[in-house]
Amino acid sequence: MGETVKDMFAAIAGRYDRLNSVLSLGLHHYWRRRTVTASGLRRSATILDLCSGTADLALAFAGRDGRVVATDFCDAMLARGRCKAARHRAPIAFALADAQRLPFRDASFDAVSVAFGLRNVGCLATALGEMYRVLRPGGVAVVLEFGQPQGAVFGPLYRFYSRYLLPRLGGWLSGHSEAYAYLPRTAAVFPAGVRFMQAMREQNFTDIQARPLTGGVVYIYRAVRPDRGD
Template sequence: MAKFAHDNIVPFKESELTKKQQVATMFDKIAFRYDFLNRFLSAGIDVGWRKKAIKQLKEIQPKQVLDVATGTGDVAIMTYKKLMPAKITGIDISEGMLEVGRKKIAKLGLEKAIELIKGDSERIEFPDASFDAVTVAFGVRNYENLERGLGEMLRVLKPGGKLVVLEFSRPKQPLFKALYNLYMKVVTPSVGKLVSKNKDAYQYLNDSVRRFPEGDEFLQILQGVGFSKTYKKSLTFGIATIYCGSK
């Protein structure tokens, strides 16, 4: 399998843990402030991004949905509210994030519709063709092996099923690009350190976004793994992008 530049970007450069172990540790540490920081750092725009991503599934009306790298369950909860599938399963390697998500789901009384379980995105413990749709928001950058993770999502999709990926990307317009770079390099790590006492996590966010294979390159990777009918939608001057593919 091919290796990509972001595969080697890790949160804690001095650590001897694998990228996967470091990512789990990082999210465990910031779980208690994750939702707040998401809304604050994006000025709430990320909520609209998630809604647009989920809208890509409306035409297929999925009954069984897998939300990979589910974190605190934002996409799983929103998917249920928008599409009302029979069951949504969320998997994540961070128990800290899952605990926050389970509390949110319990508060909404959605325990029967949404289940969050600990799981490895690169070794999904479900049989082939188990789901009508797979979603992943801001998770594929964290893969230790991108192609393996994408291949696993293809494997658990039913024929005709659809993958929706929401991920950060880099703006192209020069002035906006300069402002964005300043924000990501200076503001984001500083606010992350102030609020979550963890600058490494938000420095890693910037580093991994910069090295991620975005745009047409990512679509080519999806196609190489075996997805068809691939397309992308740029959001908010290119800060984020929705990528879709079918099985």
């Protein structure tokens, strides 16, 4: 499963950014900015970004006084991120890492972030457990992920877009139809909203908040690893 996902992202790495902008109508930049704001992090925080891909969320966090480490298990995606960071002179460190087995010590980051990554990992509970482990007590996890918009009008419209238009458009523009069939398939079954909050609670996170954006197309989750003694 992991190897298939890795190969799929390697195959679309070169077109990933353009497709993101087209398929989200440019909204993904706004969602990432809102994620940085929602994190509430001080400017000197050390941040680990998981499933970083081409590093757009890491770049949104960079340019602060702290340290940003961008990780992914797909070298081809990270390579695009490295080039972008160099172009923007963004002080980001890069490391190949599987989100389910992070090569970092316990309690070594002030924050862990992940955008559109968790729905791809083999075991969500393991990845959330790893996020918790590498966070220092009092540290913050912030997650940006797709939801399943409801609502009498917008819900069906969005489902039509994501089930029929997005896979065709994505497949056509990327030349990789399976990757853009995979996206809405995984988004449709991701345990969004209260179910994701429950998954975080089961890994001992506290102060869990979920904020829907764009009618629930995406959610920003924020949660805390409790301080010792909490």
